[in-house]
Amino acid sequence: MTGPAQQAREALGGRLREIRKDAALTARALAAMHGWPRSKMSKIELGHQTPTESDVVTWCRSCRANDQIPDLIASLRNLEAAxxxxxxxxxxxxxxxxxxxxxxxxxxxxxxxxxxxxxxxxxxxxxxxxxxxxxxxxxxxxxxxxxxxxxxxxxxxxxxxxxxxxxxxxxxxxxxxxxxxxxxxxxxxxxxxxxxxxxxxxxxxxxxxxxxxxxxxxxxxxxxxxxxxxxxxxxxxxxxxxxxxxxxxxxxxxxxxxxxxxxxxxxxxxxxxxxx
CATH class of the missing domain: 3.30.870 (Endonuclease; Chain A)
Structure with missing residues (x-):
């Protein structure tokens, strides 16, 4: 069932996917950089798994998108409570x-x-x-x-x-x-x-x-x-x-x-x- 929290999770995953693509990185390459399972990448980007704050920071730094970290962390913290x-x-x-x-x-x-x-x-x-x-x-x-x-x-x-x-x-x-x-x-x-x-x-x-x-x-x-x-x-x-x-x-x-x-x-x- 799709509710507001799930929609917010999917939106967060979509933003992370765009950041990765803007950095010209494949999901496989980003996962390999940090020893993440390939399935973790797809689950986060599709909104099936909630990333940790550490995941978000690591993701953005690897994609040279440090300026996106404050907004994304705020989105993450607000995901279930918003x-x-x-x-x-x-x-x-x-x-x-x-x-x-x-x-x-x-x-x-x-x-x-x-x-x-x-x-x-x-x-x-x-x-x-x-x-x-x-x-x-x-x-x-x-x-x-x-x-x-x-x-x-x-x-x-x-x-x-x-x-x-x-x-x-x-x-x-x-x-x-x-x-x-x-x-x-x-x-x-x-x-x-x-x-x-x-x-x-x-x-x-x-x-x-x-x-x-x-x-x-x-x-x-x-x-x-x-x-x-x-x-x-x-x-x-x-x-x-x-x-x-x-x-x-x-x-x-x-x-x-x-x-x-x-x-x-x-x-x-x-x-x-x-x-x-």
Whole structure:
């Protein structure tokens, strides 16, 4: 059965095969250089066997591709952990893992196109949003209370240490109704309060902004990792070349967002509309 981990293993093997071919080495020749069985070469390149870090380093050095080592090692380390099934990622233990990551991060950069970022959500917003997610994936809300507690505990990082937070949201996140009007009124008011926090920068991308870059929600932890949520999995991005792309994307989105009084005006306009 082909799953995300197997696909990632095949992609890694394909990159190693390309490196070998670019160096004009046959699989037999590379194997002979290091006393590897010929079958090992084919299994790695086809994604049937996971190479060790030592294999990757030796492979790249033999092919004069030392510059590829950091990315390939990151891919290898992330091979089994990069794709976390959505059913597990929503558990309280996953929320508590986020507490650790956030505590270790100096600069967190977070983009959301549809909903309010988790660290800025009110308890009522959290309860409704997580309840909907649990209904969709599990059909039960058994873990809701523990998940809520962990999510709200995560928010303490906004007031501790020397962390900095840069949130960029699409204007649609202001309009997406989570729960009911009363919940949204409390949530929009919470955003206005959060904007005054000294460690928080919040930008809103107006709805009529030109499309410039591919978009999905993502959260950057310094330059160490990026988390991206899809329908079926949470991706943990650690390859340096990919992190550079997310930095480029966040920079572009930041330039498109309005901040300060202009952002406050968009939030206040939606709040006033809901207040009637």
């Amino acid at each position: 794709y976390l099934e959505i059913k597990r990622m929503r558990l309280p233990v996953r929320q508590r893992q986020s507490i650790k990551w956030e505590a270790e991060t100096k600069l967190m950069r977070w983009y959301e196109p549809w909903v309010i970022p988790g660290l800025l959500q009110t308890p009522a917003y959290v309860e409704t949003l997580m309840g909907r997610v649990l209904d969709f994936y599990h059909g039960t809300r058994t873990d809701l209370e523990a998940m809520m507690a962990a999510r709200l505990e995560r928010q303490h990082v906004l007031y501790r240490g020397d962390h900095r937070f840069h949130f960029v949201i699409a204007e649609q996140a202001l309009h997406t109704t989570v729960g009911d009007n009363d919940i949204m009124i409390g949530q929009l008011d919470r955003l206005l309060v959060a904007m005054s926090l000294p460690r928080v920068a919040l930008g809103v991308i107006p709805a009529d902004t030109e499309y410039l870059v591919p978009q999905s929600n993502f959260c950057m932890f310094d330059r160490r990792k990026v988390l991206v949520e899809t329908i079926s999995a949470e991706l943990t991005i650690t390859q340096p070349r990919e992190i550079v792309l997310y930095e480029k994307t966040f920079h572009t989105l930041t330039e498109q967002a309005v901040i300060g009084a202009a952002a406050r005006a968009l939030i206040s306009a939606e709040l006033e509309k809901r207040l009637g």
